[in-house]
Amino acid sequence: MEKAVALNKSKPTRKIVMDIIIYAILIAISAVILIPLFWMISTALKSNADIFKWPPEWIPNPPHWENIANAWNAMPFNKFLQNSLFIVVLGVTAEVISETIVAYGFARYDFPGKNIIFILLLSTMMLPAHVTLIPTYIIWNKIGLIGEFDPLVLRAWTAWGPFYIFLMRQFFMGIPKELDDAADIDGASLPRKFFQIMLPQIKPILAAISVFAFRGYFNEFQGPLIYLSDKEKYTMTLGMYFFMGGVNEAPKWNYLMVIALIIALPSIVLYFAAQKYFIEGITFTGLKD
Secondary structure (H helix, E strand, O other), rough: HHHOOOOHHHHHHHHHHHHHHHHHHHHHHHHHHHHHHHHHHHOOOHHHHHHHHOOOOOOOOOOOOHHHHHHHHHHOOHHHHHHHHHHHHHHHHHHHHHHHHOOOOHHHOOOOOHHHHHHHHHHHOOOHHOHHHHHHHHHHHHHHOOOOOOHHHHHHOOOOOHHHHHHHHHHHOOOOOOOHHHHHHHOOOHHHHHEEEEHHHHHHHHHHHHHHEEEEEHHOOOOHHOOOHHHHHOOOOHHHHHHHHHOOOOOOHHHHHHHHHHHHHHHHHHHHOOHHHHHHHHHOOOOOO
């Protein structure tokens, strides 16, 4: 009896020790992951001369807060931000709408060759983007849209994200089909069934995909670099590249880090704001196949 009591008392102690070890490991891993962010913040508040001091200083002394205003005013970043947000709003909206419709079709309807088409769709994820870079550019050039925002936005209407389609398809398949049957019995039309019954059920995955898409469009560098030639249409990522310097000019690393932080900030804020839906959306996609 005494041995059983002692054993029961040791279990909570063992659990506490294990929790301490797990949290210590997680804190250590988080600290390693956050080192680049801390270094970015530190560099953004230093002078160019202080950046290359050895040993390096993690805490700027003194911090150059004026770097923020100087970096922002060095280029027309107000205009660059407007251009980035314009592309993000149109791109994310188009991508979410088109991919939701495609995923719903794959999840709820049977048609000849559905599985083959879906496999082909997923196989495009293994195709390097550089393979389609030149053909895509030629197509947009033939249409006469090089130098415009259209190549960065119109592509989103083609449901070009197979990974997002896969996630939403899995989420749709986890919704009981009895909801569709009940809607059909009540005489609900397809648009009403889709918008009023299905979409409210997939809010978590919509939030997750919106976060992914926002980060992709807002941080994209290659697309704007290829298709935009007018400085008035440059995005934040292209504007940041000007601080890399030129033939006779040294890079302005502190200004570069300031703009990099500004670019990263919306994605971080959006992630924490939608964290609940984000985690739920990623977790529940694999519950049913």
